[in-house]
Amino acid sequence: MSALANPRFRRLLVGQSLSTFGDSALYLSLGIWAKDLTGENAAAGMVFLCLSLPVVLTPFAGHIVDRLRRKPLLIAVNLVAGLGVLALLRVRSEADLWIIYAVALGYGLSFILIRPAQVGLVKQILSGEELAGANAAIRTVGEGIRLFSPLVGAAVYTAVGGHTLAVLDALTFAVAVVILLTLRVEEGAPTPPQEREPFRREIMAGFRQIASTPLVAFTTVAVAASFAVIGLLDTVDFAVIEYGLQRPASFFGVLMSVQGAGGICGGLVVATMIRRYGEARSVGAGLLTVALGTALLTTPFLPVVVAGFAMIGCGVPWLVVGYTTAWQRSTPQQILGRVAAAADLATVGPQTLSIALGAALIASVDYRILLAVCCAVLTLSGAVLLRRAPKLVTA
Incomplete structure (x- = not known):
């Protein structure tokens, strides 16, 4: 991971990791x-709905990112x-x-802005050859x-309450701000208003860029199709535990730890895979x-x-890092925010629909049939x- 030799990237990674820790x-x-406040599971579900709702605004977020430094x-x-x-203190x-709902919604809005902005900043700091290592490092640290x-967050909440946890999370944001303030980056000026295209074309620029690059276009189709079924696992996993393993639902935490460990292992080797075999082969593998x-x-x-969960954890960084590196390398800096937003929507959108589909089907369809699909x-x-990989190269 040659990207880690760059002190600016290391600083950015530390800030991002602290913020991610607080968020998670x-x-x-x-x-x-x-x-706890209501006694209702639906209240907890509404929190996660508020977190995910801003995804529909992703193209607009990408447009904003490309119009600002x-x-x-x-x-x-x-x-x-x-x-x-800090509003949670009330x-x-x-x-x-x-x-709580308002803070969750605000979180969701911040996520769709931070992600494409970080992608652009990383490309500003590093060369194209270093991007695979950078994405691998970000993914590996994130898996860790x-x-x-979540266990730390739940423990702090149980021990001292949500107010203290909110303050600690706010401190991680503050540290991220301080690190960004000390980061030296020379950014070019955004496109002047008089040189911009009509708003509708501006919003769709990310999708057009993806469609115009064979490597990215073909990989996007494959990844989107895959995420359209990967979301089924969010529901099916619990059926595997209950009916297959005949274990309590709490065993899910153990299997997620196994999957996370697999993700770390996959993240450690993905940069080497991309350098040797290219993005398309890494995603395919x-x-x-x-x-x-x-x-x-x-x-x-x-x-x-257990081996299955470890393999799933290992494979996900290969496809995510390979796909991210493909569109990140081939995209001009001035539209990178919109391409990042379009790529995220191509994965999160199908995944969200498949999560809902899995929840609807699990009561009437054998979980093994869903796994087979x-x-x-x-x-x-x-x-x-x-x-198709030999015919696909990074632009």
């Missing part, structure tokens, strides 16, 4: 907090988000539940954080690895299922991508 620790606890935008968003979290009773930060892991979940044997789509996508 808090957002799960917001759901617990909402349920990325570093000042990141400073402003982190500052506003940190101050917004939560005392069920009557204040709306504050997701292993334990990731899809086939996730497909094999999914197939292993159909068995009732614990060691086999998931495995088939992943295998087909990966195989087709590997076959």
Whole structure:
């Protein structure tokens, strides 16, 4: 990971990791907090709905990112988000539940701005050859954080309450702001208003860029098709635990830790894979690895299922980092925010729909049939991508 030799990237990674830790620790606890106030599972569900609703605004977020300098935008968003979290200090009773929802919605809005702005800033700091290592480092650190930060957040919430957790999260935003303030980046001026295209064309520029680049276009189709079934696993995993392994639902945490460990292992080698075999082959290998892991979940044997979760965890960084590096390398800086937004929408959109579909089907369809469908789509996508890989190169 040669990107880690760059002191500016290391500083940015530290700031982003601290912010991610605070976010991950808090957002799960917001759901617990909402349920504690009301006694209703629906209240907790509303928290996660508020977190995900801003996804529909992703193209507009990408447009905003491309019209402003990325570093000042990141400073402003982190500052506003940190101050917004402190609104949780006013939560005392069920009557204040709306504050939790408002903070969750604000979180969702900050996510769709921070992600494309960070992608642009990373490309500004590093050369094209270093991007795979940078994306691998970001993904690997993120997997490590997701292993334990929700547990830390829940423990802090249980021990000292949500108010203290909110203050700690606000501090992580403050640290991220300080690190960004000390980061030296020379950014070019955004496109002047008189040189911009009509608003509708501006909004769609990210999708046009993806469609015009063979590597990115073909990989996007394969990844989008795969995420259209990967979301099924969010529901099916619980059926695997209940009916396959005959374990309590709490065992889900153990399997997520296994998957997270697999994600760290996958993240450590993905940069080397991309350098040797290219983005398309790395994504294809990731899809086939996730497909094999999914197939292993159909068995009732614990060691086999554990291996399946580890393989899924390992394969996801290969497909995510490979895909991200493909569009990041081939995209001009001035439209990178909109391409990042379009790429995110191409994955998050199908995944969200498949989560809803899985929740609707799990009561009437055997979970092994859903796993078979998931495995088939992943295998087909990966195989087709590997076959086309020699003809696809980074622009």
